Amino acid sequence: MRTIKLLSGFALILSVFTSCYTDTFIEDEVITGSSLSLDEALSAYELWYVDINLTKGNAGIPFMDKAFTLSFVNGDVRANNNLAGIGNQGNGFGINVGYYDLFDYDLDISHDIDGFYSFEVTLLAGGRLELYNRATRTSYYLKGYQRNTFDYDRIFYDNIHFFLQEYAVWEKIYTSPQGLQNEFDAENFLRFLPVSNSGNFESSQDFRGSSINMIYWDYTGIYEVRDVVNNAYIKILTLDYDYFQNEFFELSIIDDSTIALYQPSTGSEYRFRGKGYITYKTASEGKSRIEQTLIEKKGSQLSL
Numbered sequence: 001m002r003t004i005k006l007l008s009g010f011a012l013i014l015s016v017f018t019s020c021y022t023d024t025f026i027e028d029e030v031i032t033g034s035s036l037s038l039d040e041a042l043s044a045y046e047l048w049y050v051d052i053n054l055t056k057g058n059a060g061i062p063f064m065d066k067a068f069t070l071s072f073v074n075g076d077v078r079a080n081n082n083l084a085g086i087g088n089q090g091n092g093f094g095i096n097v098g099y100y101d102l103f104d105y106d107l108d109i110s111h112d113i114d115g116f117y118s119f120e121v122t123l124l125a126g127g128r129l130e131l132y133n134r135a136t137r138t139s140y141y142l143k144g145y146q147r148n149t150f151d152y153d154r155i156f157y158d159n160i161h162f163f164l165q166e167y168a169v170w171e172k173i174y175t176s177p178q179g180l181q182n183e184f185d186a187e188n189f190l191r192f193l194p195v196s197n198s199g200n201f202e203s204s205q206d207f208r209g210s211s212i213n214m215i216y217w218d219y220t221g222i223y224e225v226r227d228v229v230n231n232a233y234i235k236i237l238t239l240d241y242d243y244f245q246n247e248f249f250e251l252s253i254i255d256d257s258t259i260a261l262y263q264p265s266t267g268s269e270y271r272f273r274g275k276g277y278i279t280y281k282t283a284s285e286g287k288s289r290i291e292q293t294l295i296e297k298k299g300s301q302l303s304l
Contacts, residue, residue, distance in 0.1 A: 005182075013244075013278065014149040021079060036123065038104065038105050038106075038107065038119075038121055038264060040244050042102075042107075043072070043126060043171045044127070044144060045144025045146060046071075046073065046092075046093070046147045047069045047070075047071055047093070047144070047145045047146070047147060047174055048069060048070045048129065048142040048143065048144055048145075049069050049142065049144075049145060049155075050064060050068065050141075051068060051141050051142070052139075054141040055131075056138065061114070061140075062108075062111075062113075062114045063079070063097060063113070064117075064131075064140050066280060067079040067081055067097075068080045068081065068083070068086070069150075071095065073098050074212065076096050076098075076110055076111050076217040077096070077100050077111070078094050078096055080094035081092070081093060081095065081097075081165040081170045082094075082166055082237060082278075082279060082280055083156050083159060083166060084154070084163060084167075084256045084273055085161075085165050085259065086152050086155060086156060087152035088204075093147075096112075096113050097112055097113075097280075098110050098111040104273060106107055106119070106121070107121050108120060116128045117133055117135075118134070118135075119131040119132060119134045119140075120133075120134065121218075126143070127139070127143060128143050128144070129142040129181070132236050133135055136199065142202075156253075157232055157233065157235075157253075160225055160235055160251070160253070161192075161225045161252065163280070164225070164259075165192050165193065165194060166274070166278050166280075167273045167276055167278065168189040168191065168212055168276025168278060169190070169212040169274070170189065170191065170272035170273065170275070171188065171208060171209075171272060171273055171274075172187065172188045172189070172208065173272065174245075174269075174270065175268065175269075175270055175273050176268055176269040176270070178267055178269075179263070179266065179267040179268025179269070182263070182266045184205055184247055184263065184268070185268070187203045187204070187205060188205060188207065188208050189203065189204040189210070189284075190200070190202070190204075190244060190272060191217075191245050192223060197257075200222055200253070201220070201221055201222065201239060202219065202220050203217065203218060203219045203220075203239070204216040204217050204218050204219075205218050212275050212276050219243075219254045220241075220242050221239055221240045221242050222240045223237065223239055223240065224237070224240070225237055225238075225251065226238070228250075232295070233253075235251040235252075236248065236249070236250065236251070237249045237250075247263070248265065248292070249262060250262040250264065257274040257277075258271060258272070258273050258274070259272050259274075260273070268286070
């Protein structure tokens with residue numbers, strides 16, 4: 001996430017996050033309209049947030065479905081596809097994923113992996129764009145922001161279920177001395193998989209420090225992340241085990257590679273650190289990722 005410390009900034013922006021997502025980002029004063037060329041419109045904003053929930057059409061375009069933001073910089077297309085490190089990677093623009101050309105109000109994008117796509121662009125009120133791909137009959141809606149007013153932290157928390165998928169494994173590094181002894185005390189590893197996988201979380205009781213490639217996964221199930229009313233910085237994580245009762249936790253973020261799970265039923269807190277960071281460059285279903293580059297982190301934390 002961005003270099004601003006998450007915990008120290010919470011008090012300052014808490015009131016912002018209790019309102020609807022689409023109202024929380026600071027509106028920029030750049031006005032778009034029919035008098036602007038497409039080049040001028042794209043250049044008016046440094047970041048274009050891809051509101052995947054507004055997408056309309058019959059089929060998705062992988063790199064569009066996966067990007068949280070896109071930027072169009074001197075012919076290059078930049079994208080924030082990961083949440084860990086968002087706001088820092090590429091000076092806030094993310095990674096280079098391809099290049100683009102403009103022809104009147106047509107935007108042609110050649111993606112490094114997904115190939116060529118052409119979009120018909122319509123300028124909308126409030127610094128918004130509609131990108132329509134005629135081949136797939138799909139429209140994407142983008143909202144423009146500047147890097148210094150864009151709320152990277154809000155993107156992070158609104159998409160936290162994807163953050164859980166950005167590490168190959170989560171290893172337990174701490175169990176609080178307080179709390180009732182329970183079965184989850186023995187769980188030392190978790191991993192979260194895209195929803196398209198059957199049994200989209202797994203847990204293991206292997207010894208801490210085990211190689212992430214050698215872990216035996218004892219249990220499987222389905223996980224869910226839900227919001228907490230009036231608190232944007234705590235989520236409810238449900239681990240729905242296939243053959244056992246559900247486990248419920250209050251999920252919070254310590255830093256870009258560490259999460260805390262508080263179990264209200266026992267009063268126990270657990271902390272897990274991500275291992276095997278996954279850099280995404282393409283996607284399959286929605287924002288579920290398939291192309292992965294694993295980078296062993298050796299247990300180090302990211303600087304915030």
